[in-house]
Amino acid sequence: MSPRIAVIGAGFAGLAAAHRLTKLGAEVSVLEARDRVGGRVWSTTVTAPDGSEHVIERGAEYVLNGYDHLRAILAELGLEQVDTGMSYYVREPGDLPGRTAQDIVEAGRAAGAAIERVSADASAEDVLALLTAEGTPVELVDALRSRIEVSTAVPAATVTAESLAHVASFEPLPSYRIGGGNQRLALGLAELLGSKVRLNTPVSAVENEGHGVRLTLADGSVEEYDAAIVAVPLALLQAEDGRAAPTSPERERALSRVLLGQAAKLHVALGSRPSTSAVMSVAGRYWTWTAYAQDGQVAPVLNAFMGSAPAIAAARLVEDPQAWAPEVAALRPDLDIAPDAVPTVTVWAEDPWARFAYAAHAPGETPVDAAAIEAPIGAVYFAGEYAEAEFTGLMEGAIRSGERAAESVMAAASAKAGA
């Protein structure tokens, strides 16, 4: 008989898990709290002054190097990736007169080499301190600090030195998006899963019971399965008022080195089509860009991304999200921001089903920690961007971890059936 598996959360991790489970012959039910699939991948539109509609990504934006599992799903769903025509990796410093993106690229390469000269448990800030001691100009070191804090969404003193080389790479590689919006991957998988995906169905508790698991739904009803994959954001599992799931001392120890990054985005319509561009505010810990859309033209939309909780607090985005708009306009006087355009601002700390943007690792994180985070507890398995060691914090990491959890569940089910 096919094992009955519950997947909690219909983000990329949960949907990739459910898709793989279905292929492996399981009977699957996906329970999602929101009224939509995709989780932190959320594509909507803005309207330009001429009435045209343009896709924006309120969550994850860039499909980057090495996203092999994501690209395999795109091929399966018949979706295309669209070159943005700019590089996520290279940004002009808009508030550092006399300095260019190339200066930051070169300082970034020096930082990459300096990583070899710090201890294995050093932070990104330790590398920056070494660069300063070796004579790199202070404003370029701060540009690197800003770059790392924007990309990892946490302060540089708290995150591993490797993040400098990994997340905040400085090479001018191409960057892509999914044609029609990144959320189309989630919508495509949900369509294949059909009625197995149940929206507006928050799960309150997951417990091991007997040979299987017992779920308590927010409406008080109870459902039983052979196993469950918990694919909800880590912040919700850790919240005081969070949804109960089993844990262990090993898991908690490993999770203590996982950092919860905070980020916010802004999108505003432009009165005319710009060129592609990427300009950062070193002091404001955000960057702005304009990029090609699926129609092969640059969309008349200015996008901005701010990373790290201190930056979001300093900009008072929770209290007054629109306060960011004049800052962005001042950084980009080259763009034709429509005077009466109301920006769309998304602050992920305020999203009740996410509460943070994505994970990063604190210094000292080891492969043993990664294994402990993914290890099942009884018949409860875990998936999500935070649970993947290599592509932590990214769409690719969510997919890989979901697929891996599905394979582990099925391996255990067949071992049990054969016992």
Ligand SMILES: Cc1cc2nc3c(=O)[nH]c(=O)nc-3n(C[C@H](O)[C@H](O)[C@H](O)COP(=O)(O)OP(=O)(O)OC[C@H]3O[C@@H](n4cnc5c(N)ncnc54)[C@H](O)[C@@H]3O)c2cc1C
């Ligand atoms: C602003 C921002 C920018 C980003 N930029 C990029 C980028 O450029 N490139 C990139 O690769 N990645 C990026 N990311 C990261 C990417 O979005 C995530 O890594 C990935 O989408 C996480 O997928 P997930 O399935 O682990 O979690 P989620 O997408 O959060 O999915 C979890 C799901 O669980 C649901 N849920 C929560 N609680 C419950 C419950 N109790 N019961 C039932 N369901 C529940 C949620 O509603 C959600 O749908 C970005 C993220 C943000 C926020």
